[in-house]
Amino acid sequence: MLLITTDQQRWDGMRLNRPEVPLRTTNMDWLASSGTNFTRAYTTCPVCVPARRTLLTGLHPTTHGLTCYAEREWDPPFTVPGLLRDAGYQTQLIGKLHQYPQRKRFGFEHMVRSESPNHRPTSPTQPVNDYTDWLLKRDPGIQPNNHGINGNSRIGRPFNLDENLHHSSWLADEAIDFLTQKRDPSCPWFLHLSFWAPHPPLIPPQAYWDFYKDTEHEPVIAGWAKAIGGGAIGQPPDARLGDFDREELRRAVAGYYGLIHHIDDRIRAVLERYFEYGNPRKNEPVLIVFTSDHGEMLGDHHLFRKSLPYEASAHVPFFVHGYNMGLPGGITSDALVSLEDVGVTLLDAAGVALPGALDGPNEGKSLMPIVRGEGGTTREVLFGQIEAGGCSHHYVVKGPMKYVRFQHTGEEQLFDVLSDPDDTTDLSGDAERLGAMRTVLDAQLQATGQVVRDAGELEPCAGRCPRQLMTG
DSSP states (O other), X not given: OEEEEEESOOTTSSGGGOTTSOOOOHHHHHHHHTSEEESSEEOSSOSHHHHHHHHHHOOOHHHHTOOSOOOOBOOOSOOHHHHHHHTTOEXXXXXXXXXXXXXXOTTOSEEEEBSOSSOOTTOSSOOOBHHXXXXXXXXXXXXXXXXXXXXXXXXXXXXXSOGGGSHHHHHHHHHHHIIIIIXXXXXXXXXEEEEEEESSSBOOOHHHHHHHTTOOOOOOOOGGGTTOOOOSSSOOTTOSBOOOOHHHHHHHHHHHHHHHHHHHHHHHHHHHHHTOTTOGGGGSOEEEEXXXXXXXXXXXXXBOSSOSSSHHHHEEOEEEEEESSOOOOOEEEOOOEETHHHHHHHHHHHTOOOOGGGXXXXXXXXXXXXXXXXXXXSOSEEEEEEOOGGGOEEEEEETTEEEEEETTTOEEEEEETTTOTTOOOOOTTOHHHHHHHHHHHHXXXXXXXXXXXXXXXXXXXXXXXXXXXXXX
16 A cells, blocks of 8 residues: 655646646546546645544544644654554655654564755754765765745745755655665555645656746635735745745745646656566556645645645645456546545555544545546544734635634634635625534534634634735
């Protein structure tokens, strides 16, 4: 079983999901279209660490206990790789785990750890970086951070070293090494190949930068978002609120698309080596699951980075593909799915019994019935939340509707995300539809032991910009 995750790849960062986007993801598109592509997949806490706790366990953030960005030690009652290991799988992590302390294995028998391509040897939480160690052993004179771009910057430029030294290239090479040289032939394997990209720094190899450097890009700016931001010049490079300089934003998009395109080619390199012509591995059954921990606003609505309930931040790509497994393929599912479902699907495919803690309504559901062509649904309501200053919110998705409530101000927005996939039209002025979705969220808050606010404390934005978004 191969779990491939990217970091900060928005739902339309895969061309199959939005063909008009000038992005090439040939291999992702093929794997998704010949497998099962889930078009309504969400992260229930759109920021790295809590989303990755969910990937490790199948537990909702309100269950595993982290609804904000925090690097703190955690002792989960179980993990998906641990359960697979106990069932006889060889378990391997290559890339980003983003849990603390870094060498803690969380059920992986072996780990190649790198949270970022940036060198952080004095960081109290991220000093371990097997990538920069490898890079410096090759050439002690290399300065891994010479590009000068931090891990949340919108600045885009080509990678300053050769393509074979790029973080994504190294990760794919490590995966190939595991699959062809280091796997135990006496047992099945589970590999989590966890790419850092397209998370900033937005530094694709030169060839991929060149492919997109002249791409014209116009961000989506809703009427309700026009009040956001200040001057386009003088913004900090990691600002989350615009208005952003258009040339700077165009280069950010070139870097972002280039990173995704590079990953797409590296995924193909891994599969080509594993299933290479004439090798007996070519006939082995392999289940491939692909998703991302959260998305990226990428300048839409004058916003950058993640943490927000908008589609560019919370809606992610998600597909399942079976090699040599006799699965029907060619399935597109609009079931409401989430990162909680990744681990449960893997456990189900492996025939591993689920822990009782996964019985809750917000915990993971197996997607294997859908993947096998049996149909069915997952959940009627999807519930997400995050504690992140001005981004702090709760959100629920039910049917076509997504309802957002900002926690500090009680401000509300409402979108029909099926007809309006860019969150451009706020429907919270529609009292009937707003009231129905308020009830849906209140039920989730009550079930998870959280405060349910009085209707008098709530304020529909009705087409204006949420004040809370402008703070903190």
